[in-house]
Amino acid sequence: MSMKQVRVLVLVCSTRPGALGPAVGAWLTETITPRAAELGAELVPLALADLGLPFLDEEEHPSSGVYQNEHTRRWSAIVDAADGFIVVTPEYNYGMPATLKNALDYLSREWAWKPVGFVSYGNTSAGTRAVQHAKQVVTTLRLVPLGSTVALRLADAVRDGEVRPAAAAGKAAIGVLDELVRVAHALRPMREQARPGSEAGPEPGSYLRRLTPDDAPDVTVLQRCCWADEALVNDPQTVPALHESVEQVRDWLADWHTVGLWRDGRLLGMVRTRRVGTEWHVGRLGVVPDLRGRGLGRWLLQTAEAAADPACRRIVLSTGAGSRNNIALYQSQGYRPAPLPGEDGTVHLTKEPLPTTA
Numbered sequence: 001m002s003m004k005q006v007r008v009l010v011l012v013c014s015t016r017p018g019a020l021g022p023a024v025g026a027w028l029t030e031t032i033t034p035r036a037a038e039l040g041a042e043l044v045p046l047a048l049a050d051l052g053l054p055f056l057d058e059e060e061h062p063s064s065g066v067y068q069n070e071h072t073r074r075w076s077a078i079v080d081a082a083d084g085f086i087v088v089t090p091e092y093n094y095g096m097p098a099t100l101k102n103a104l105d106y107l108s109r110e111w112a113w114k115p116v117g118f119v120s121y122g123n124t125s126a127g128t129r130a131v132q133h134a135k136q137v138v139t140t141l142r143l144v145p146l147g148s149t150v151a152l153r154l155a156d157a158v159r160d161g162e163v164r165p166a167a168a169a170g171k172a173a174i175g176v177l178d179e180l181v182r183v184a185h186a187l188r189p190m191r192e193q194a195r196p197g198s199e200a201g202p203e204p205g206s207y208l209r210r211l212t213p214d215d216a217p218d219v220t221v222l223q224r225c226c227w228a229d230e231a232l233v234n235d236p237q238t239v240p241a242l243h244e245s246v247e248q249v250r251d252w253l254a255d256w257h258t259v260g261l262w263r264d265g266r267l268l269g270m271v272r273t274r275r276v277g278t279e280w281h282v283g284r285l286g287v288v289p290d291l292r293g294r295g296l297g298r299w300l301l302q303t304a305e306a307a308a309d310p311a312c313r314r315i316v317l318s319t320g321a322g323s324r325n326n327i328a329l330y331q332s333q334g335y336r337p338a339p340l341p342g343e344d345g346t347v348h349l350t351k352e353p354l355p356t357t358a
Helices: 021-039 070-081 098-105 128-141 167-194 213-226 228-233 246-255 296-306 324-332
Strands: 006-012 041-047 084-090 115-122 144-153 207-210 257-263 266-276 279-287 314-320 336-338 346-351
Touching: 006 021, 006 070, 006 167, 021 041, 021 084, 021 115, 021 167, 084 128, 084 167, 098 128, 115 128, 115 167, 128 144, 144 167, 167 207, 167 257, 213 228, 213 246, 213 257, 213 266, 213 279, 257 296, 266 296, 279 296, 296 324, 314 324, 324 346
Parallel strands: 006 041, 006 084, 084 115, 115 144, 279 314
Antiparallel strands: 207 257, 257 266, 266 279, 314 346, 336 346
């Protein structure tokens, strides 16, 4: 399972003056907040009434991602940052509110491969027909509706003007959050693979994307796995990757351009690069032990080289002086030992970057 926090947008849909939706949303957020803290989930309450979306007024189709209006770009950023949604909706005439349908129609890619749960409220049907209506729409957007739901019958849930449903409703709300977080973790690889900037990797189902400070836990685990062999052929004290804390990894991820090869939520390999003067520095090239010998290291190295700044005159990398396998790999790719100053127990190798073509 992914070690990243799940961001859950709690979306209150009714915009009618005096609507019960904000009170239901407040009850829901209060009820599930303790469980969200246990699960490491972040709840982000939002009312469509506060968002102020007009009826769809974009000229281009949502699938293009070309947005002319500031309100669309703001809505896109909010949805894009979320990992899942809990929709709080009434039922209007056997269906969902037009405000919810409109908000869904504004976007396309931003919804894909994210779970959505529903908390409905109403009279006879407790809003369940609105949920059935919405599920037909959200699946077209590649949202994944949950099986767990909460349906509040107003006659039972509202007492003295306040939303106070029975304890069973609170348990059901926690069940929605539990399922949403599990599904959000499971779908994360599909979300990441579909995001702009991701590239297909050499292994079936794998993809390459830039790593961020939020990936520090996964990178720390990868380093401990990959550099254990280095400790056997070098002085362990000269292998920083084995000693760095998650916070130290988080810090250098902010400074280096680091890409990671992923598959099914697992970080298979990585490499980091940055420009230092007229040199392109390459480091932390690693592949999980069980996939070594399949060319992934060479592929990542070539990816790092291809990203070199055109102004750089040479590529520089380093490895442990006793790491014969690493040195042999680098030399097979055209690197030669270089007498550069460095830390004790390391050797440097350099290579001229390939000329760029117009």
